[in-house]
Amino acid sequence: MDGMLYAVGVGPGDPDLLTLKAVKVLEKADIIACPAKENKPGIAYTIASQACPAILSKETLTLDFPMSKGNLNDAHNSAADKIIDELRSGKNVVFLTLGDPGFYSTFSYISDRIKKSGYNIEIINGIPSFCAAAAKIGCSIAEGEEPVLITTGEYVPFAGTLIIMKAGSRLKELKAEIKNSGKAAYLIENCGMQGEAVYYDVDSIPEKAGYFSIIIVKPSHN
Known part of the structure; x- marks a missing residue:
């Protein structure tokens, strides 16, 4: 059975602003996917780990999204492919994003690619x-x-x-x-x-x- 992808908004910065639903999803996830720099999890992961320390012991999938305004299709396709590989193996993946997944979020660039591949996505909104x-x-x-x-x-x-x-x-x-x-x-x-x-x-x-x-x-x- 294929895994499920959850997009979790961690809010603006204060770990106390993660929703209860977000924490519950983090606790049951198999893999935590997050934007990273030089393979080091970024700000969203740091915030989420303070609200839900359980993710520190989970497998982390780091995704590189260059901070530029050029063509980022290759980066977005690579991130989507990595997540799809994990979903195909039956693992539930949480993608962490600052604020809300639907508001100026990196997640929006990869969600369509994953949906077109036939995988289900649930969005857990965060505080903008x-x-x-x-x-x-x-x-x-x-x-x-x-x-x-x-x-x-x-x-x-x-x-x-x-x-x-x-x-x-x-x-x-x-x-x-x-x-x-x-x-x-x-x-x-x-x-x-x-x-x-x-x-x-x-x-x-x-x-x-x-x-x-x-x-x-x-x-x-x-």
């Missing part, structure tokens, strides 16, 4: 980083019929709440655009992780920050 970031600053993302727009590294004039993901590399430009808009903004860097930093106004936001940086822009009356 922007939800944790909003909770960190005590901010409501939206109220009533207020709209929400999510972008990556881009400021867009918008009447509701604007969430800018992966903002770290463009902070100087983003700060200028937000100041011109007259709106309120917050920066949350490394939410729930080591090195977490929170900035509560545009002027205090630095001009450089790491990859895991989120800006929440709110209408000034909020």
